[in-house]
Amino acid sequence: MWLQIKLALEQSTTRFLTHFAGLLPGLVAFLLAIIVSIVIAIVLAFLVRRLLKSLQFEEHLSQWGLSSMAEWSPMNRPTLLVSRSIALLVIVIGFVIGIAAFDAQWTAALAQTVLAYIPNIIGATLVLLVGAIVARFLGRSVLIGAVNMNLQYARLLSVGVKWMVIVLAVAMALDHLRIAQGIVELAFGILFGGIVLCLSLAVGLGSKDIVTKSLERDARRSSSEVYEDPLRHL
Amino acid sequence: MDFAATTEGTRQGIERRSEHENLETDSISRQVRETTAAIDSADLVVGILGGVDHDGFTGICDGLRTLAGSPRVAVLQAEAATGQPISGAGTDGGPSLFFMSWPNADTAGAATVSIAAAYHSVFMAAEQLQTRACCVFSSQIEGTKPAWIGQFAQGLLENEADLVLAHYARHKFEGLLNVSIISPLMRSLYGKRIQNPMGPDLGTSQRLFRPVLTAEEKNGGGGVHALATLAPSAVCGNLRVREMYCGPRVYRPTDWTNVSSLLSAVLTPVFLEMERNAACWQRVRGSAPVPVAGERAWVSQDSEKLDVQRMVESFQLGNRELQEIWSLVLPPTTLLELRKLLRLTPEEFHMNDALWARIVYDFALAHRLRSISRDHLIRSMTPLYLGWAASYAREVQDAGPLDVEQRNERLAAAYESAKPYLLSRWRWPDRFSP
Numbered sequence: 001m002w003l004q005i006k007l008a009l010e011q012s013t014t015r016f017l018t019h020f021a022g023l024l025p026g027l028v029a030f031l032l033a034i035i036v037s038i039v040i041a042i043v044l045a046f047l048v049r050r051l052l053k054s055l056q057f058e059e060h061l062s063q064w065g066l067s068s069m070a071e072w073s074p075m076n077r078p079t080l081l082v083s084r085s086i087a088l089l090v091i092v093i094g095f096v097i098g099i100a101a102f103d104a105q106w107t108a109a110l111a112q113t114v115l116a117y118i119p120n121i122i123g124a125t126l127v128l129l130v131g132a133i134v135a136r137f138l139g140r141s142v143l144i145g146a147v148n149m150n151l152q153y154a155r156l157l158s159v160g161v162k163w164m165v166i167v168l169a170v171a172m173a174l175d176h177l178r179i180a181q182g183i184v185e186l187a188f189g190i191l192f193g194g195i196v197l198c199l200s201l202a203v204g205l206g207s208k209d210i211v212t213k214s215l216e217r218d219a220r221r222s223s224s225e226v227y228e229d230p231l232r233h234l
Numbered sequence: 235m236d237f238a239a240t241t242e243g244t245r246q247g248i249e250r251r252s253e254h255e256n257l258e259t260d261s262i263s264r265q266v267r268e269t270t271a272a273i274d275s276a277d278l279v280v281g282i283l284g285g286v287d288h289d290g291f292t293g294i295c296d297g298l299r300t301l302a303g304s305p306r307v308a309v310l311q312a313e314a315a316t317g318q319p320i321s322g323a324g325t326d327g328g329p330s331l332f333f334m335s336w337p338n339a340d341t342a343g344a345a346t347v348s349i350a351a352a353y354h355s356v357f358m359a360a361e362q363l364q365t366r367a368c369c370v371f372s373s374q375i376e377g378t379k380p381a382w383i384g385q386f387a388q389g390l391l392e393n394e395a396d397l398v399l400a401h402y403a404r405h406k407f408e409g410l411l412n413v414s415i416i417s418p419l420m421r422s423l424y425g426k427r428i429q430n431p432m433g434p435d436l437g438t439s440q441r442l443f444r445p446v447l448t449a450e451e452k453n454g455g456g457g458v459h460a461l462a463t464l465a466p467s468a469v470c471g472n473l474r475v476r477e478m479y480c481g482p483r484v485y486r487p488t489d490w491t492n493v494s495s496l497l498s499a500v501l502t503p504v505f506l507e508m509e510r511n512a513a514c515w516q517r518v519r520g521s522a523p524v525p526v527a528g529e530r531a532w533v534s535q536d537s538e539k540l541d542v543q544r545m546v547e548s549f550q551l552g553n554r555e556l557q558e559i560w561s562l563v564l565p566p567t568t569l570l571e572l573r574k575l576l577r578l579t580p581e582e583f584h585m586n587d588a589l590w591a592r593i594v595y596d597f598a599l600a601h602r603l604r605s606i607s608r609d610h611l612i613r614s615m616t617p618l619y620l621g622w623a624a625s626y627a628r629e630v631q632d633a634g635p636l637d638v639e640q641r642n643e644r645l646a647a648a649y650e651s652a653k654p655y656l657l658s659r660w661r662w663p664d665r666f667s668p
Contacts, residue, residue, distance in 0.1 A: 140559065140610055147555050148494040148616045150548055154555050231540070231623065232408040232485035233496060 030098035037094020041087035048083040057082070124173035131169020135162045167191065273332050276363045277305035278387055281336065281356030283349070283372040284312040285434075290374050297383020301329045305391055308363055310336035310356055349434070350503075353460035354450060357443045367391055368443050372434035374484040375402070385527060386478050390437045396473035397464060398437040401429045402483045403531040406630045406638040407540070409485070410623050411500060413642055415594055422591075422649035422656075423508060423515035424469040427523045429477065431465035432500075442468055459503030466507050470514035479528035494616040501612050505601040516657060521650060535635050545624035546580040552617020559614045563600040568592060575621065585625040587648035593618055594649075595656040603663055 052058075058078055099110060139162030146154030171188040175181055203211060280298060282291055291311065298307050307329050336355070353370055360368035367390035389395045402409075412430055420431040438446075446463055468475050508515070553576050561569060571589050578584070597615050601608055630638050 137607070140606070143555060144494075144559070144610055144613045147552050148548075148613060150544075150551060152551065154551070231410060231627065232405075233411045233493065233623075 026101040029101035033094045033098035033101065034091070037091050037097070040094070041090035044090055045083040045087040048086050049079055052079045052082060120177050124176040127173045127176060128169055131165060131172070135165035135169065138162065138165055164192075164195070273306070273308060273334075273363065275306065276308040276332065276365050277367070278307045278391060279310065279356060279360040279363060279365045279368045280307060280387070281310045281352070281359075281368070281370040282312060283352050283370065283434075285373045286312075286371055287374055290371075293380060294371055294383050295331065297380035298331060298387065299329055300380050300384035301388060301391065303391075304328060304330065306330045307332065308359065308365070309333045310359055312336060350459045350461060354447070357438075357447045357460065360440070360443055361447055365440065366393075367437060367439050369398075369437040370433070370435065375400070375435065376481045376484065382478065382480055382528060386437055389476060389527070390439050393439070394474070395437075395476040396439040396442045397468040397475045399428060399430055399433060399465070399475070399477050400435040400480045400483075401477040401526055401528075401530075403479075403481055403533045404429075405482065405533050406535050406633060406635075407627065408483075410626070411496070411619075413645070414590070414619065414622055414626065415501065416504060418591070418642075418646040418649040419504065419508075419594060419598075420465055421521045421646050422653050423511075423518065424466055425518040425521045426465070426469050426475060427521050427646070428465055428475065432461040432504075433464070434461065435480075435483075436464065438464060438468075439473075442471070442473055445471070459507070462503035462507045466511050466514070470511050475524045477524055477526040479526060479530045481531050482533045493620070494613040497616055497619060498609055498612040501597075501615070502601075502608065505598050505612075508598055509602045512660065516660070519653075521646075532635050535630075535633065535638060540627050540631060542583065542624035542627050543580045545620040545627075546583050549583075549617045549621030549624065550576055552614075552621075556614050556617065559606065559610070562605045563611065563614075564593065564596050568596065572618075580624070580628075583621075583624055583628060585622050587645050588652060590622050590645070591649045591652040592655055595652060595659065599656070599659050599663060602660075 061078055096110060096114070139158045142161045143154055143158035146157050151157065167188070171184055174184045278298075278301075280294070282294055286294070295309065298309070301307070309331055311333060336359075349372070352372075356370050357368060367387065369387050369390070386398055386400075389398055409430070412432070416432055417429060421427050442464065446460060446467055449463065449467075450460065465475065467473075553572055557569065560572070564572075568589065571586070575583070575585065593615075597611065600606070600611055605611070626641075630641055633641065
């Protein structure tokens with residue numbers, strides 16, 4: 001019996017070592033691909049940083065109204081964000097090449113999945129970009145309009161509008177990326193529905209007196225200003 | 235009626251009209267052509283817009299009948315001015331008046347954009363009829379005598395001036411936008427001391443309204459505003475500008491919910507014009523008065539105590555909440571001075587003239603550079619304008635007419651003194667950007 005156990009162990013060890021020996025070249029190739037891609041990524045990131053710096057990329061970004069990109073960037077430098085993104089992309093490509101060394105079938109399947117997903121990534125990026133721009137524009141419009149209407153909670157309104165648009169854009173982007181679609185839809189619905197319900201209850205119940213007084217004050221002001229205020233602008 | 239003269243006039247009118255067919259491109263052009271087909275030509279076109287009531291209209295017509303010689307005058311009237319249109323009329327001897335109902339002239343209560351379109355349509359009618367001069371009356375002026383109207387138009391017909399503007403007798407709290415920005419800015423930029431560079435009651439010669447019309451059509455109407463472009467075009471073209479004293483103008487009541495829209499509608503064309511004429515105003519130094527005709531009238535400056543608290547509160551709210559936007563437009567020194575004003579109570583609130591002049595210049599520059607959306611830019615200026623208005627109102631509360639004149643003169647001088655600041659920032663925006 002011990003002989004049979006010994007034989008089984010020897011066979012499994014042989015199978016494992018044989019299989020491992022078969023994988024070893026692929027593993028070495030994988031590690032080599034990762035190392036080479038890291039080196040290329042570092043060099044490319046350095047070149048991209050130099051290029052963007054010479055093109056005054058960060059200054060142009062603030063002129064284009066995208067200075068908030070600096071807030072998302074490491075060390076508040078969009079140049080670093082771009083260069084590191086490119087470096088990450090190169091490393092991912094190296095990873096994919098490394099995977100191909102194990103089994104061509106795996107690579108084909110992976111490549112197919114990745115390529116099919118790229119339009120979603122592009123679409124989601126565009127949605128986020130447009131959402132950020134629209135959020136900024138609307139937030140600013142609401143802020144200026146509310147200040148000109150003498151509303152003390154102007155900034156709160158502006159921030160609220162901005163974040164609502166951003167949340168909408170993020171939900172749309174996640175939906176586009178097909179990430180936890182059901183959860184995102186449900187969470188978004190609950191969030192927005194909850195916000196609208198809260199506002200309705202606040203205005204209808206909690207702030208009824210404030211709104212009434214505010215409207216009365218505005219009505220008194222608009223009727224008295226037309227006839228009594230001597231100031232004429234134009 | 236002299237049939238020979240009419241036939242000759244018809245022939246000449248047809249010839250002139252054919253030369254200008256290529257100018258007619260839009261619906262206003264079509265309407266102008268249809269309505270002016272009733273007469274062949276005229277020496278003077280007078281547009282009476284919707285701000286003039288029936289008495290004012292009658293006074294203007296009486297004034298036109300005092301014109302020397304026998305000019306043919308086409309009167310374009312808004313239906314609101316008379317209650318119902320009057321068509322075709324002429325008088326024997328003296329000026330011949332031809333009345334035409336003019337839908338584009340009905341601007342009572344309209345936004346300033348449609349007012350610009352009304353002026354544009356009157357200029358087009360003048361061009362269509364090949365007149366020597368064109369007058370537009372848009373506001374109700376108290377105590378307007380017929381002789382004033384006659385003098386107003388006579389100078390244009392006799393080629394003594396190319397642009398005639400009304401110099402109103404004004405209460406200290408009237409025309410604040412003009413007092414605070416338009417008049418001193420135009421004075422500082424173009425070197426001419428004009429009380430109301432944007433009218434609205436004005437007269438132009440063919441030498442002025444024709445290039446303005448061409449510029450409007452070349453730009454497709456985009457950004458060229460008839461009222462904002464007349465005075466700068468006249469000064470930059472070395473044309474003769476004159477003012478006429480007249481009585482007090484009736485102003486519309488202030489709509490406090492719409493001050494930002496008013497600022498946007500008025501200042502946008504002014505800043506665009508500034509950008510367009512940069513090559514002209516950068517060479518100008520100092521200013522000179524323009525000839526003024528007529529007898530000056532004064533109005534009582536008495537008024538009730540004005541409560542500036544609301545305007546100060548608007549300014550303070552803007553100062554707290556709009557710093558992020560103002561920091562894109564104003565340099566740190568200006569922002570610091572504005573923050574100091576936060577500590578002042580309404581009773582001691584005062585905005586320095588030099589500070590205000592620099593703020594206006596900074597906004598004009600930001601408008602040119604498109605630092606932020608232009609509409610947002612001008613609207614964000616509203617709290618600053620209300621702050622200035624509060625400071626001004628507090629200062630002139632108990633002032634007499636001469637004190638008010640001196641006060642306005644000091645403000646205009648501040649604009650002129652700050653012009654080098656504007657020139658530096660305009661020429662090197664990167665070096666001086668906030």
